[in-house]
Amino acid sequence: xxxxxxxITQKGSVYGYNYPTRVRFGAGVRAELxxxxxxxxxxxxxxxxxxxxxxxxxxxxxxxxxxxAGLDVKTFSGIWGNPVKSQVTAGTQAAKAHGTQxxxxxxxxxxxxxxxxxxxxxxxxxxxxxxxxxxxxxxxVDKAMPFIxxxxxxxxxxxxxxxxxxxxxxxxxxxxxxxDPRLLPQxxxxxxxxxxxxxxxxxxATGIDALTHLVEAYLxxxxxxxxxxxxxxxxxxxxxxxxxxYQHAKKNLGKATPEHIEARGMMLNxxxxxxxxxxxxxxxxxxxxxxxxxxxDLHHGTANGIMLDACMAHxxxxxxxxxxxxxxxxxxxxxxPAAFLKWVAKLKKQLELPLTLADAxxxxxKIPALVDVAExxxxxxxxxxxxxxxDFEKLFKASLGKAKKRK
Ligand SMILES: [Zn+2]
Numbered sequence: 001x002x003x004x005x006x007x008i009t010q011k012g013s014v015y016g017y018n019y020p021t022r023v024r025f026g027a028g029v030r031a032e033l034x035x036x037x038x039x040x041x042x043x044x045x046x047x048x049x050x051x052x053x054x055x056x057x058x059x060x061x062x063x064x065x066x067x068x069a070g071l072d073v074k075t076f077s078g079i080w081g082n083p084v085k086s087q088v089t090a091g092t093q094a095a096k097a098h099g100t101q102x103x104x105x106x107x108x109x110x111x112x113x114x115x116x117x118x119x120x121x122x123x124x125x126x127x128x129x130x131x132x133x134x135x136x137x138x139x140x141v142d143k144a145m146p147f148i149x150x151x152x153x154x155x156x157x158x159x160x161x162x163x164x165x166x167x168x169x170x171x172x173x174x175x176x177x178x179x180d181p182r183l184l185p186q187x188x189x190x191x192x193x194x195x196x197x198x199x200x201x202x203x204x205a206t207g208i209d210a211l212t213h214l215v216e217a218y219l220x221x222x223x224x225x226x227x228x229x230x231x232x233x234x235x236x237x238x239x240x241x242x243x244x245x246y247q248h249a250k251k252n253l254g255k256a257t258p259e260h261i262e263a264r265g266m267m268l269n270x271x272x273x274x275x276x277x278x279x280x281x282x283x284x285x286x287x288x289x290x291x292x293x294x295x296x297d298l299h300h301g302t303a304n305g306i307m308l309d310a311c312m313a314h315x316x317x318x319x320x321x322x323x324x325x326x327x328x329x330x331x332x333x334x335x336x337p338a339a340f341l342k343w344v345a346k347l348k349k350q351l352e353l354p355l356t357l358a359d360a361x362x363x364x365x366k367i368p369a370l371v372d373v374a375e376x377x378x379x380x381x382x383x384x385x386x387x388x389x390x391d392f393e394k395l396f397k398a399s400l401g402k403a404k405k406r407k
Pocket of ligand 1: 157209212213286300304
């Protein structure tokens with residue numbers, strides 16, 4: 001259990017590493033931030049966060065610490081749910097009005113994704129969606145951008161170490177990927193104290209999203225041994241620490257026990273490793289999850305969790321040796337692909353997540369619309385085996401049917 005491991009995230013233990021960006025990691029490490037900004041002469045600071053986090057005492061304390069250090073701080077907290085373009089537009093106006101020199105994106109994946117593209121749109125012309133990844137007539141990203149600091153408060157998307165943002169159209173809900181190396185925050189503050197109060201359900205849902213990134217990156221087509229290595233270690237960290245994090249989230253309700261801080265800290269690392277690894281690609285599971293968010297408004301992590309059993313069983317037939325490697329990494333008895341699938345099912349139960357589409361109130365009538373969206377999604381082309389329309393139908397149906405087996 002946690003008590004035997006070194007308590008690497010106790011106060012005073014701070015670690016720095018540069019991969020892929022500069023990361024400062026440790027309990028309380030956020031206290032370094034005012035000094036960093038002042039040393040760079042960045043006085044006008046815009047905090048970008050979501051409505052929920054902005055209302056928490058931990059946020060108000062964070063904001064007042066920056067202000068009392070003498071920085072000129074404004075907060076934009078007009079973010080909720082899945083990120084949409086109008087939030088970016090409003091945030092960009094706030095950033096311009098303030099003359100923002102440093103932009104601190106703090107919160108879950110939505111706040112980080114929106115914050116990164118607010119930084120982009122501050123001095124770049126045109127519409128946000130002009131900068132869509134793959135658009136041959138996208139304007140060049142060559143203007144000044146504020147210094148971006150990413151501070152994750154959930155351990156899921158790993159957007160703080162990513163070079164892209166996903167923002168939806170307000171009306172059509174079409175998801176648009178904005179990609180540019182300059183969206184990578186220059187500094188990440190990974191402070192597990194900031195995620196202590198994350199409710200159990202969100203802890204589980206964001207954690208299973210991180211796991212899905214790690215697994216899909218490891219399985220993705222293509223040659224990328226660096227990503228593979230990171231993914232395997234991240235899977236090991238998640239297997240060990242996600243159940244502990246969840247148990248502490250339930251028991252301690254935000255209290256700062258050393259074990260809870262350590263578990264939260266390890267999950268912050270696992271989430272960053274997931275995002276670093278999925279530079280290689282994702283797969284069918286994310287295409288299904290994106291469809292579930294678009295069509296049925298499911299939380300991204302919850303949707304990924306529901307689809308894991310069916311999608312991974314499908315992939316295990318195509319690339320059994322990859323599943324054996326994951327089973328070996330976790331030292332699962334037998335070391336066979338089936339052992340890994342069994343472990344996934346057990347973890348989902350431990351985390352008390354919705355196990356099936358029926359558990360999340362999605363019924364068979366939604367399947368045609370889900371298949372339409374999933375088929376067009378950008379993630380499944382890197383799945384280790386090609387996914388057809390029929391396959392999508394089968395996977396959604398399989399995830400629906402298991403509801404009856406639940407007690
Ligand atoms: Zn994801």
